[in-house]
Amino acid sequence: MTIAKDKIVQLNYTLRDEQGEVLESNEGQTPIAYLHGHNNMMVGIEKALEGKAEGDSFSVTLPATETYGERLADSEQRVSVKHLQGAKVWKPGMVAVINTDQGQRQVTVVKVGKFMVTVDTNHPLAGRELTFDLTVAGVRDATEEELSHGHAHGDGGHHH
Template sequence: MEIAKDCVVQFHYSLKNSNGVELETSHGGSPMAYLHGHNNVIPGLEEAMAGRNAGDTFSVTVPPEKGYGEFREGMLQRVPVKHLQGAKRWRPGMVAQVSTDKGPRAVRVVKVGRFMAEVDFNHPLAGQELTFDVEVVAVRAARSDEIAHGHAHGEGGHQH
């Protein structure tokens, strides 16, 4: 089955920055799953997936505007340390998760005080050109509940 809108895609990937440094990989774990055509992965990766089939392997380099966006100045904000999720002790450079009115958001810790932290709301990968090495593991038609919810369910996808 060819990857198209309303397909659930399972894939393994390795993500590298423009210097070739591996930032993350799914190898050694379960493949990632997403519902194609529903903005569940960055645009540049989703575009590169279209038309592929299970068993395909490829590399794609994604510019910032089709990835996590350009780096924007003025995205610093002070938040209570107790609102940072992901660690017990915080240091500059660490990535935390905070809850916003638009859902959870990754932020980079810039400065930490006793009660307040200064965080950068740019995505930690904003402004970077990224290369994905991808192996498409499986492709199937989405179920009606997955389409209604806008995401894949089951292994590698969202668990309800």
């Protein structure tokens, strides 16, 4: 079965920066799962996976516009320190998670005050050309429930 719209795709990945350094990987772990063609995955990754099949392994280098986006100027915001998740003590350069109307998002701490922090709302990897080593671990038809919910369920997907 090949990857196309309305298929559940399970994959393992290794993310590398411009120098080839590994930034993140789920190799040897449960594959992530997503519903293809429903804006649940980076545009460049979806395009690269289209038409691939279970067992396919390949690398793709993508521009920022197809992954985490370009860095936006003037993207700093002041937020209450109580909204930051991921540590008890914050220092500039640390990455935090905050909840937004669009779900959780990573931000980078720029300046720390007693009650407020200034964060850069650009994703920490925005503006960078990134290489993804991808292995398709599985492809299957989405269930009616997954299609109505707009995301994958089960191992590597959403649990509710």
